[in-house]
Amino acid sequence: MTRLACLVVxxxxxxxxxxxxxxxxxxAVAIFEGNGNTARLVAATRPARRAGLKPGFTLPxxxxxxxxxxxxxxxxxxERSAQEALIEAAETISPRSEEAKDGVVYLDVLGxxxxxxxxxxxxxxxxxxxxxxxxxxxxxxxxxxxAARVAADSPGSPTxxxxxxxxxxxxxLPLARLAPxxxxxxxxERWGVRSIGELARLPSAEVTSRLGRTxxxxxxxxxxxDAQPLIPRQPPPTFREGMTLEWPLVSLxxxxxxxxxxxxxxxxxxxxxxxxxxxxxVALRLEPDGHYERxxxxxxxxxxxxxxxxxxxxxxxxRPPGAPVVGFSFTAHPDRSPExxxxxxxxxxxxxxxxxxxxxxxxxxxxxxxxxxxKPLDAHRxxxxxxxxxxxxxxxxxxxxxxxxxxxxxxxTFRPAIPLEVIxxxxxxxxxIAAADTICEPKATYGSASREVAEKPPPPSxxxxxxxxxxxxxxxxxxVAKRPTIQGKVRVASGPWNLEEEWWSEHPVDRDYWDVxxxxxxxxxxxxxxxxxxxxxxGIYD
Amino acid sequence: xxxxxxxxxxxxxxVGEPIPPAITVPRPAxxxxxxxxxxxxxxxxxxxxxxxxxxLSARRLSARPATQRWTTADPRLDRLLDGGIQRGxxxxxxxxxxxxxxxxxxxxxxxxxxxxxxxxxxxLGDGLDPRLAAQAGIxxxxxxxxxxxxxxxxxxxxxxVLTSGFPLVALDLGSPPVPGGRGAEASxxxxxxxxxxxxxxxxxxxxxxxxGTTATTVVMPKMSRPLWSEHRSGSxxxxxxxxxxxxxxxVQKRRGQxxxxxxxxxxxxxxxxxxxDGGETTTARPAPVVPAPVRQVSEVPAALQSWRKTG
Numbered sequence: 006m007t008r009l010a011c012l013v014v015x016x017x018x019x020x021x022x023x024x025x026x027x028x029x030x031x032x033a034v035a036i037f038e039g040n041g042n043t044a045r046l047v048a049a050t051r052p053a054r055r056a057g058l059k060p061g062f063t064l065p066x067x068x069x070x071x072x073x074x075x076x077x078x079x080x081x082x083x084e085r086s087a088q089e090a091l092i093e094a095a096e097t098i099s100p101r102s103e104e105a106k107d108g109v110v111y112l113d114v115l116g117x118x119x120x121x122x123x124x125x126x127x128x129x130x131x132x133x134x135x136x137x138x139x140x141x142x143x144x145x146x147x148x149x150x151x152a153a154r155v156a157a158d159s160p161g162s163p164t165x166x167x168x169x170x171x172x173x174x175x176x177x178l179p180l181a182r183l184a185p186x187x188x189x190x191x192x193x194e195r196w197g198v199r200s201i202g203e204l205a206r207l208p209s210a211e212v213t214s215r216l217g218r219t220x221x222x223x224x225x226x227x228x229x230x231d232a233q234p235l236i237p238r239q240p241p242p243t244f245r246e247g248m249t250l251e252w253p254l255v256s257l258x259x260x261x262x263x264x265x266x267x268x269x270x271x272x273x274x275x276x277x278x279x280x281x282x283x284x285x286x287v288a289l290r291l292e293p294d295g296h297y298e299r300x301x302x303x304x305x306x307x308x309x310x311x312x313x314x315x316x317x318x319x320x321x322x323x324r325p326p327g328a329p330v331v332g333f334s335f336t337a338h339p340d341r342s343p344e345x346x347x348x349x350x351x352x353x354x355x356x357x358x359x360x361x362x363x364x365x366x367x368x369x370x371x372x373x374x375x376x377x378x379x380k381p382l383d384a385h386r387x388x389x390x391x392x393x394x395x396x397x398x399x400x401x402x403x404x405x406x407x408x409x410x411x412x413x414x415x416x417x418t419f420r421p422a423i424p425l426e427v428i429x430x431x432x433x434x435x436x437x438i439a440a441a442d443t444i445c446e447p448k449a450t451y452g453s454a455s456r457e458v459a460e461k462p463p464p465p466s467x468x469x470x471x472x473x474x475x476x477x478x479x480x481x482x483x484x485v486a487k488r489p490t491i492q493g494k495v496r497v498a499s500g501p502w503n504l505e506e507e508w509w510s511e512h513p514v515d516r517d518y519w520d521v522x523x524x525x526x527x528x529x530x531x532x533x534x535x536x537x538x539x540x541x542x543x544g545i546y547d
Numbered sequence: 548x549x550x551x552x553x554x555x556x557x558x559x560x561x562v563g564e565p566i567p568p569a570i571t572v573p574r575p576a577x578x579x580x581x582x583x584x585x586x587x588x589x590x591x592x593x594x595x596x597x598x599x600x601x602x603l604s605a606r607r608l609s610a611r612p613a614t615q616r617w618t619t620a621d622p623r624l625d626r627l628l629d630g631g632i633q634r635g636x637x638x639x640x641x642x643x644x645x646x647x648x649x650x651x652x653x654x655x656x657x658x659x660x661x662x663x664x665x666x667x668x669x670x671l672g673d674g675l676d677p678r679l680a681a682q683a684g685i686x687x688x689x690x691x692x693x694x695x696x697x698x699x700x701x702x703x704x705x706x707x708v709l710t711s712g713f714p715l716v717a718l719d720l721g722s723p724p725v726p727g728g729r730g731a732e733a734s735x736x737x738x739x740x741x742x743x744x745x746x747x748x749x750x751x752x753x754x755x756x757x758x759g760t761t762a763t764t765v766v767m768p769k770m771s772r773p774l775w776s777e778h779r780s781g782s783x784x785x786x787x788x789x790x791x792x793x794x795x796x797x798v799q800k801r802r803g804q805x806x807x808x809x810x811x812x813x814x815x816x817x818x819x820x821x822x823x824d825g826g827e828t829t830t831a832r833p834a835p836v837v838p839a840p841v842r843q844v845s846e847v848p849a850a851l852q853s854w855r856k857t858g
Contacts, residue, residue, distance in 0.1 A: 359711050375693065410654050411684055413654075415814075418674050490723075
C-alpha cells in the first residue's frame with residue numbers, strides 16, 4: 006500500500022513570477038508566452054481576471070480591457086527556481102519526492118503517522134511549508150497519483166481520499182481525465198464508456214485482451230492503481246536562484262537590489278536544509294548574446310545574505326561584465342558548517358556558524374589573501390608567509406595557564422622591503438675587518454639551505470655611515486608616502502650575515518644582512534642584494 | 548482655539564487632570580529561613596570545584612562581578628597591567644620605533660592563545676613574521692590574522708571580530724606614517740563600548756595616541772636601549788651582535804587609579820634565544836646580556852685601532 010500526496014501550484018508561471026517579485030501580488034499582473042503581439046496570456050492575478058482577462062488573450066486585447074495591466078513574460082529561470090523550491094519545501098515533510106511537471110510534485114507520505122495523527126495534518130503542513138517559500142499550493146492525498154492529483158485540484162485543500170476509496174472517488178470523472186491515446190479513446194467511446202467509473206467496472210481480462218497493455222494500464226488507473234510507482238528523485242548538488250530581468254540593467258545598484266532578493270531566497274532554501282554556501286557562482290546573461298560567469302570561493306560556509314551580496318558587489322566592481330545585464334542566476338555549492346563540541350570547564354569558544362559568517366564578512370571587507378591563520382613558509386626569508394583558512398582547534402577541556410613568557414624581541418617586517426640609499430666606506434683592510442665599531446664576520450648564516458660561505462669569494466668589508474630612504478620619482482610618490490621614513494647616521498652596525506636560498510631557482514635569494522642602530526632611535530634589519538648591490542630595509546626591531 | 552492633544556498612550560494622563568496619589572503596596576516582610584542557607588551551600592559543595600566559584604548567592608547578584616583578567620605569564624608585564632590583560636576594556640600601548648611595543652603585543656597574544664583562547668591580530672602595518680610569532684609562543688592555529696590596507700578597514704574589521712565573540716582583539720597600527728591617521732574618535736568609542744559589552748579585551752598598539760579618552764589603560768615607554776654584545780679580543784675579533792632591548796614602560800593612564808607605575812625588563816633577539824635553547828623553541832629563557840655603550844660612527848673603537856696596528 007502506498008499513500009501519496011500531490012502538491013499543485015495553481016497558475017504556476019504566475020506564482021513563480023510573484024515569488025521573485027512579491028510586491029506585485031496584489032496588482033493586476035498577467036504572464037504572457039510568446040513575443041510581441043502574438044504573445045498569449047497564460048495566467049493572471051485575481052484583479053486581472055476580474056477585469057475579464059482570460060487565457061489565450063493577446064497583449065493588445067488584454068491592454069484594451071485593462072490599460073494599467075502589468076505584463077510579464079514567462080520566465081523559465083523563475084519557474085525552474087520555484088520548482089526546486091517547491092520540491093525542497095515538500096522534502097522537509099518527507100524525503101521521497103517525484104517531480105511530475107511544472108508546479109506538480111508527488112510525495113510519499115506513508116509512515117508519517119508518528120509525526121502527524123491524521124493525513125489532513127500532513128496536507129496542512131505541506132501547504133504551510135510551500136507557503137513559506139512564497140508558493141501557494143493545493144494538496145491532495147490518496148493511494149494513487151491520479152487520485153491524489155484530482156484531489157489536489159478539487160476545492161477545499163487539503164483533500165484526502167481514504168485508502169481503498171480511489172475508484173469510487175474517480176468514478177464520476179470523465180474518461181478524458183485519463184488522457185488515453187486517440188485510438189483507445191475512440192474504441193472506448195464506441196463501447197459507450199464515458200466515465201472513469203464505467204471503465205473501472207469492465208472486467209480486467211476482457212479489457213486487456215481487447216485493448217492490450219495500454220488498455221490494461223488505463224483500467225488499472227481507473228481502479229485507483231498506478232501504472233508506475235513513485236520514482237524518488239536525487240537531490241541536486243547545488244542550489245540555484247535567478248530570474249530574467251524586465252529590462253537590461255547597466256549599473257550595479259539596481260542589479261544588487263534584485264540580486265539581494267534572489268540571495269535571500271537562496272539563503273532561505275539553504276537554511277531549510279541546514280546547509281551553508283561554500284562557493285557562489287554568479288552567471289549573468291548579457292545583451293545581446295553574452296555570458297558572464299564568475300565563481301566566488303568563500304573562506305567558510307555561510308548563508309548570510311549581506312555577506313554574500315557584498316562579495317558579489319566586490320566581484321562585479323573588480324571585474325564588471327561590460328554589457329547590460331538581462332538575466333542572472335546565483336548557484337550555491339552547499340556545505341555543512343563545521344561542528345564543535347563545546348567545553349563545560351574550558352575556555353569559551355566561538356559559535357561555528359557565527360565564525361563562518363564573520364570570516365565571510367571579513368573576506369568581503371578586506372579581500373582575498375587578507376584573512377586567515379598565519380603559517381611560516383618553509384624558507385628563511387623573513388617576509389615569507391602563508392595564509393591558511395582559519396579553523397581553530399577545539400578548546401582544551403579545562404582552563405590552562407598560559408605558557409611562560411620568553412622575553413623575545415619581535416621585529417616588524419616591511420612588506421615590501423624599503424629601498425635604501427646607504428653611504429658606505431670600504432675599509433682598507435681585506436676581509437675580515439671591522440666596520441665602524443662593528444666587526445664583519447660572514448661565517449654565520451641564517452639559512453640551513455645556504456651553501457657554505459667559504460666557497461664564495463669574501464664580500465668586501467664595509468663601513469656603513471648613514472642610511473636614508475631611496476629617492477623616488479613622482480610616479481611612486483603615493484606608494485612612498487606610505488613607507489616608514491628611515492634616515493640617520495649609523496651608530497652601530499653588525500654584519501654581514503649571509504642568507505642564501507633557492508639558488509637553483511630563477512629568483513634566488515642572496516643577501517647580506519645587517520643589524521643597524523640609527524641616530525633616529527630605530528634598530529633596523531637591512532640587507533644588500535649581492536647581485537644588484539642594492540640595499541633594502543626589511544624589518545625593524547620593536 | 549487650541550485643544551490639548553489626546554494622550555496616545557493609555558498610561559498617559561490627559562492635560563489638566565490631577566495626578567492620582569501613588570498606589571503603595573505594602574511590602575511583605577522578607578521571610579527567608581536561615582535554615583535554607585546551609586542547603587544552598589551544600590548544593591554548592593556538591594558541585595565540581597571548578598563550578599563552585601561560578602555559583603553566586605542571591606546577595607551578591609546586585610554586585611557587578613569583577614572583570615576577568617588574563618595573566619601574561621610575565622610577572623613584570625602583569626605588574627604593569629595591574630594583574631594582567633583586563634577583559635572588557637581598551638588597552639592602548641603607545642611607542643615610537645624600537646620601543647618594544649610590538650614585542651609586548653606578541654607576548655600578550657602568546658599568553659592568551661597558549662591558554663586555549665582564540666585571538667585576532669589586525670595588522671595594519673602588515674609586519675607579522677609568522678616564524679617569529681611562533682617562536683614568541685603564539686599558537687598560530689588560534690590566531691586570526693587580518694591584513695587591512697587602510698585605517699577604515701582596520702576599524703571595521705575590529706568591530707566585526709569584537710561583535711562575533713573573539714575574547715582578545717589586538718589592533719596594531721604599525722610604524723608611522725599610519726595609513727588613515729588616527730581614525731575617527733567615534734569609531735574608538737564604539738569599539739570600546741563593543742569590547743565592554745562583549746567582555747572582550749581590545750589592545751591597541753600605535754605610534755601615537757589614537758583612542759582619545761576611551762582607553763581604560765595607556766602605557767608608554769619610558770626608556771628603550773639597544774643591547775650589543777661586548778667587544779672581545781681575538782684575531783680576527785669575533786663579531787658584535789645585536790642581542791636585544793632594555794626597555795622601561797610606564798602607565799600613563801589607568802581609569803580609577805593613579806598612573807605612574809613603571810616596569811623594566813630585557814627583550815632578547817630570537818638568535819640569542821635559539822642559541823641558548825640549542826635550537827629548540829620550547830623552554831627558552833633570555834640570556835643575561837651586558838649592554839654595550841653606544842658609540843658614534845666617528846669614533847674608532849680601541850680594539851679596532853689595536854687590531855689595525857697589529858695587522
